[in-house]
Amino acid sequence: xxxxxxxxxxxxxxxxxxxxxxxxxxxxxxxxxxxxxxxxxxxxxxxxxxxxxxxxxxxxxxxxxxxxxxxxxxxxxxxxxxxxxxxxxxxxxxxxxxxxxxxxx
Amino acid sequence: xxxxxxxxxxxxxxxxxxxxxxxxxxxxxxxxxxxxxxxxxxxxxxxxxxxxxxxxxxxxxxxxxxxxxxxxxxxxxxxxxxxxxxxxxxxxxxxxxxxxxxxxxxxxxxxxxxxxxxxxxxxxxxxxxxxxxxxxxxxxxxxxxxxxxxxxxxxxxxxxxxxxxxxxxxxxxxxxxxxxxxxxxxxxxxxxxxxxxxxxxxxxxxxxxxxxxxxxxxxxxxxxxxxxxxxxxxxxxxxxxxxxxxxxxxxxxxxxxxxxxxxxxxxxxxxxxxxxxxxxxxxxxxxx
Amino acid sequence: xxxxxxxxxxxxxxxxxxxxxxxxxxxxxxxxxxxxxxxxxxxxxxxxxxxxxxxxxxxxxxxxxxxxxxxxxxxxxxxxxxxxxxxxxxxxxxxxxxxxxxxxxxxxxxxxxxxxxxxxxxxxxxxxxxxxxxxxxxxxxxxxxxxxxxxxx
Numbered sequence: 001x002x003x004x005x006x007x008x009x010x011x012x013x014x015x016x017x018x019x020x021x022x023x024x025x026x027x028x029x030x031x032x033x034x035x036x037x038x039x040x041x042x043x044x045x046x047x048x049x050x051x052x053x054x055x056x057x058x059x060x061x062x063x064x065x066x067x068x069x070x071x072x073x074x075x076x077x078x079x080x081x082x083x084x085x086x087x088x089x090x091x092x093x094x095x096x097x098x099x100x101x102x103x104x105x
Numbered sequence: 106x107x108x109x110x111x112x113x114x115x116x117x118x119x120x121x122x123x124x125x126x127x128x129x130x131x132x133x134x135x136x137x138x139x140x141x142x143x144x145x146x147x148x149x150x151x152x153x154x155x156x157x158x159x160x161x162x163x164x165x166x167x168x169x170x171x172x173x174x175x176x177x178x179x180x181x182x183x184x185x186x187x188x189x190x191x192x193x194x195x196x197x198x199x200x201x202x203x204x205x206x207x208x209x210x211x212x213x214x215x216x217x218x219x220x221x222x223x224x225x226x227x228x229x230x231x232x233x234x235x236x237x238x239x240x241x242x243x244x245x246x247x248x249x250x251x252x253x254x255x256x257x258x259x260x261x262x263x264x265x266x267x268x269x270x271x272x273x274x275x276x277x278x279x280x281x282x283x284x285x286x287x288x289x290x291x292x293x294x295x296x297x298x299x300x301x302x303x304x305x306x307x308x309x310x311x312x313x314x315x316x317x318x319x320x321x322x323x324x325x326x327x328x329x330x331x332x333x334x335x336x337x338x339x340x341x342x343x344x345x346x347x348x349x350x351x352x353x354x355x356x357x358x359x360x361x362x363x364x365x366x367x368x369x370x371x372x373x374x375x376x377x378x379x380x381x382x383x384x385x386x387x388x389x390x391x392x393x
Numbered sequence: 394x395x396x397x398x399x400x401x402x403x404x405x406x407x408x409x410x411x412x413x414x415x416x417x418x419x420x421x422x423x424x425x426x427x428x429x430x431x432x433x434x435x436x437x438x439x440x441x442x443x444x445x446x447x448x449x450x451x452x453x454x455x456x457x458x459x460x461x462x463x464x465x466x467x468x469x470x471x472x473x474x475x476x477x478x479x480x481x482x483x484x485x486x487x488x489x490x491x492x493x494x495x496x497x498x499x500x501x502x503x504x505x506x507x508x509x510x511x512x513x514x515x516x517x518x519x520x521x522x523x524x525x526x527x528x529x530x531x532x533x534x535x536x537x538x539x540x541x542x543x544x545x546x
Contacts, residue, residue: 321540
């Protein structure tokens with residue numbers, strides 16, 4: 001079954017948590033042609049990504065096809081401690097969706 | 106405007122620097138002296154880019170161009186090669202059908218040994234690269250060899266480089282076998298010989314031409330080349346091996362790309378890697 | 394703006410065939426993806442659709458960090474930050490892309506208005522960061538050159 005696509009580096013420093021994450025995703029724009037068939041490759045990209053900590057949404061992104069392959073996002077939020085769990089929910093334009101978790105270090 | 110200024114400045118610097126020959130020793134077996142070449146190359150870049158630290162040349166063009174460096178540092182915040190290193194680790198640790206694995210083929214179980222590659226193999230009478238030995242390991246254990254340019258082979262190589270990061274590069278040219286020095290010389294000649302429709306040598310762009318724009322590109326300095334391979338290039342959007350880059354570089358400069366792991370490419374890798382002795386393994390790297 | 398929970402459940406049920414047991418229900422409904430804004434082919438239209446206005450005041454308090462010359466248009470590192478209070482969202486636009494809206498980041502209370510990402514640019518363009526704070530729009534823009542290289546492009 002589906003493997004996790006997110007790699008999250010979250011570090012608690014002082015009263016803040018710094019989060020850097022990358023999603024393993026092609027971010028197919030729908031504007032590229034298949035070199036062999038000449039046909040457009042259908043779009044397949046991450047549209048939404050939400051990050052929660054302790055039941056509270058700390059970050060939310062809506063993305064289009066101009067986000068690079070293997071999307072990278074970095075942000076900071078107040079609070080968070082070593083060992084806390086972050087809950088990430090993502091959704092693709094195809095409707096595929098999943099929730100993954102990561103621990104703050 | 107900025108670009109033009111840069112080019113004009115660069116050319117005058119390059120002209121001045123040509124007097125300080127990069128390769129100080131000769132091009133025949135009697136006079137070639139690898140250690141003198143290595144020191145001459147370091148001196149050349151020291152006088153060319155006085156502000157750049159020698160140890161920083163493992164970061165390629167980012168050692169000498171601040172604008173590119175800033176973008177690269179942003180990429181290094183979360184390096185694009187991390188997924189590939191993880192996959193490489195999994196591949197490396199997946200046993201072959203006969204129950205053996207890559208660890209059985211290499212010294213120290215394959216961990217932390219990148220700095221010794223490529224090396225002169227006396228029995229085989231040729232330069233062995235890491236990628237070559239990864240595939241030889243597979244074949245010796247009844248597995249099909251992997252494709253050379255990218256994919257699994259590049260990932261395994263990336264993982265092996267990753268476990269060797271910061272280890273000083275240690276390329277030896279054994280004195281007891283004159284063929285080793287001949288291989289070095291062959292690589293050196295290839296590096297300095299002009300070829301292709303543009304009659305360019307590797308040195309034209311990567312010694313005299315380093316950090317001078319060719320259209321929109323700043324060629325990386327020869328010193329430090331090979332230390333960060335395999336490499337994740339933004340252009341490729343994936344990881345590729347050194348010989349893939351050699352082939353691409355030849356194509357871009359309108360000369361005929363040779364095959365993966367052909368003898369002269371291995372000799373070129375031997376020569377280039379020897380130039381990096383004293384620098385550290387920095388692979389895999391991220392480049393434009 | 395926000396989709397109610399039932400709609401999300403339906404959407405997920407629809408996509409359910411390709412998901413499996415390991416895919417959990419999102420814990421809270423996500424905001425609806427602003428389709429008309431992302432599909433707009435002009436920046437003004439995209440801003441109108443997303444933010445209700447195409448007018449944003451230039452502000453020195455909005456910092457947009459982006460390269461002068463992108464090493465590679467496929468991966469242009471961009472950081473947007475501001476010290477303004479009550480920031481609700483940060484959005485990024487690339488004027489000359491086929492669809493100018495790149496992304497919108499919601500900034501809940503407690504999260505710094507300081508976001509980094511990497512984006513694609515088809516050609517040289519103005520890049521604009523728009524910060525929504527206290528219901529008003531503020532922006533910073535800069536031109537990023539995208540070149541076709543001899544070796545790297």
